[in-house]
Amino acid sequence: MDEFVKFINSGVLAPFKRWGTKWSLWPVHLVTACCGAEFAHAFACGYDGERIGALSYGIARQTNLIIVEGAITRKMAKVLRITWEQMPDPKFVIVMGACGLNGGIFWNGYNLVKPSEVVPVDFFIPGCPPTPEALLRGIRQLQKKLETGDAESSADFYDLKLKKGKLPKFLPKSPKKISVNPCIVIDRRREVDWETGKKLLESFKVLKVENMVITAKNRIALRVSADRIREVASELRKMGFDHVKSVNVIDLPAEGKFIVEYHISSYSIREFMPVILNLFAEIPRAKPEVDSLSDIFPSADYMEREMQDLFGVVFRGNPWKGKFLLAPDTPENPLRKDFKLQEEVYVGD
Ligand code: SF4
DSSP states (O other), rough: HHHHHHHHOOOOHHHHHHHHHHBBOOOOOOOOOOOOHHHHHSSTTOOOGGGGGGOSSSSSGGGGEEEEESEEEEHHHHHHHHHHHSOSSEEEEEEEEEHHHHHHHHHOOTEEGEEEEEETOOEEOOOOSSOHHHHHHHHHHHHHHHHHOOOOSSOOOOOOOOOOTOOTSOOOOOOOOOOOOOOOOOOOTSOOOOOHHHHHHHHGGGGSEEEEEEEEEEEEEEEGGGGGHHHHHHHHHHTTOOEEEEEEEEEEEETTTTEEEEEEESSSSSGGGTEEEEEEEEEEEEOOOOEOTTTTTTTTTHHHHHHHHHHHHETTTTOOOOOSOTTOOOOOOSSSSTTOTTTHHHHHH
């Protein structure tokens, strides 16, 4: 068998094999980020990537090309590696997008990995996003390499020397400072004329919250103390506000506190449907705990888990324990303001 493979690779049939491989590139479909939209565009009817001998395919074991479509996170790095390992030889890798080169717009993200640290890369396609034409050009370059064995790209690139201490001027610098005292200001000078909102504020008086204000047409902010957040949420539920749209945490290190906020709305009462209530409470940063609302609003459950992963805020009563969103090796609480970035990973040599 080895003799046969050797003959195919180097004997008189070798040019035919190279020719066949050149026109039979089957990129495995592994969309990891927004570059995937350009990938789809390149293979849709306008550009019709298939006419240059590349057809995206859904099963890793029968493909020979993997196109990394943009950003790779710590979690997806493992998926990329497993997919690549399942592909039969010979196999090739093209990385498209600034995120895949050196992080792109996420270059200082806690979560980003260079694909070239995970799999061997044949070609990079710069851009954010690269155009479908650029992707097809990358595929053509790979075909040229397959046919001739020449790995040179015909494009002119700047000679980027990404060595520590020798960064080219146009690369972004690490953010050294964060605002000492970030704050959230509600502009009270503007009166919002909103009849439904005014009626709602009247009906909310029974809730006895610390502060309530119409912040925009269809938005009301309700500030409560952390120990009353469940009680107020239960009352809102009885009034017809039946789901949580999002759960957020705002980190204010200079003030030693977090603000935990729930955006609450209604699917069941027609006139409440456009209304969004911002129910929020402050908790101390030293003891970041607050009661979970997941039994009152089940849609809050996953978002509370996310906030616990990203900020280390514990939602007492949420049944989930442990890491949910992030890869196991992700550092603790990466969205806290005082999180220290390991920047060398993204811009170093
Ligand atoms: S390079 Fe731009 S388009 Fe591509 S994944 Fe990154 S942000 Fe998205």
